[in-house]
Amino acid sequence: MALDSRxxxxxxxxxxxxxxxxxxxxxxxxxxxxxxxxxxxVERSLASALTPDPHGEAxxxxxxxxxxxxxxxxxWEVLTRSGAGATTKLRVRQYGERxxxxxxxxxxxxxxxxxxxxxxxxxxxxxxxxEESWFWNEAIDRGxxxxxxxxxxxxxxxxxxGHDWRLTFDRNIRCAKANGWSLGVAPLAPxxxxxxxxxxxxxxxxxxxxxxxxxxxxxxxxxxxxxRRSARVLGLGDGAGPDA
Numbered sequence: 721m722a723l724d725s726r727x728x729x730x731x732x733x734x735x736x737x738x739x740x741x742x743x744x745x746x747x748x749x750x751x752x753x754x755x756x757x758x759x760x761x762v763e764r765s766l767a768s769a770l771t772p773d774p775h776g777e778a779x780x781x782x783x784x785x786x787x788x789x790x791x792x793x794x795x796w797e798v799l800t801r802s803g804a805g806a807t808t809k810l811r812v813r814q815y816g817e818r819x820x821x822x823x824x825x826x827x828x829x830x831x832x833x834x835x836x837x838x839x840x841x842x843x844x845x846x847x848x849x850x851e852e853s854w855f856w857n858e859a860i861d862r863g864x865x866x867x868x869x870x871x872x873x874x875x876x877x878x879x880x881x882g883h884d885w886r887l888t889f890d891r892n893i894r895c896a897k898a899n900g901w902s903l904g905v906a907p908l909a910p911x912x913x914x915x916x917x918x919x920x921x922x923x924x925x926x927x928x929x930x931x932x933x934x935x936x937x938x939x940x941x942x943x944x945x946x947x948r949r950s951a952r953v954l955g956l957g958d959g960a961g962p963d964a
Contacts (some may be wrong), residue, residue, distance in 0.1 A: 738818060740866060748926070749833045750941040759889050759915070759916040763877075765933045770877035770887055777813065780829070783873040786812045787907075788939065789898055790947040791864035796957035798864075799948060809947065810855065810864050814903050821903070823855040831941075843901040846908040866898035866945060870946050871907040872917075885930070886921040894948035911950050 754762065755912030776782035789812040792798040810827045825839040838852045845856040858864070872893040879885040894907040920930050934940070951957060 765909040773876035793863035
């Protein structure tokens with residue numbers, strides 16, 4: 721992995737990271753499947769360098785609930801990583817029970833990630849503003865429709881100068897088939913139920929404190945996708961496609 725390389729994509733970094741880097745910057749994302757014991761050990765090792773996300777809910781142990789609606793087309797290009805789906809996903813994301821709703825495009829190349837997203841009041845292409853037209857136009861052009869809803873509880877932390885590191889732990893991941901563009905779906909089928917999905921997000925170079933923590937606990941990154949694992953659970957696209 722070229723964790724110290726810079727890209728030239730004309731998108732912005734993940735909105736989870738500081739926006740001051742400007743257009744042209746790339747974020748990096750590493751994923752890990754951990755036991756609860758490993759997750760606790762990683763959190764302890766990094767506690768002095770990270771700040772809990774202020775949106776965490778006390779009732780969820782400092783986590784917040786996230787619902788994502790993933791899109792695919794009749795050829796299942798996102799699931800099978802073919803065509804435009806090889807690197808690009810469209811999804812809708814809502815934070816909390818009645819929290820903000822975002823339309824998102826996530827582009828991934830190896831460990832490099834760029835995102836574009838816009839907040840919306842409701843999901844309706846017909847009444848969409850000019851700021852969100854790129855999402856609806858791309859969905860139409862690529863034949864993308866909602867296929868899968870994934871919900872989980874995320875405990876998140878930020879750190880570094882200007883919040884350019886982010887550490888997240890996703891638990892209680894569940895899925896269901898999507899009900900059109902409706903957010904009123906209750907995912908119940910468990911996904912990755914025996915582990916914690918941990919993600920490290922950063923700009924430019926893997927922070928030394930992350931590197932030391934991974935070495936200390938003998939943890940290696942894995943390729944995994946909540947959407948593709950959920951599709952397998954639900955039998956979408958005949959369960960085809962890689963994990964990442």
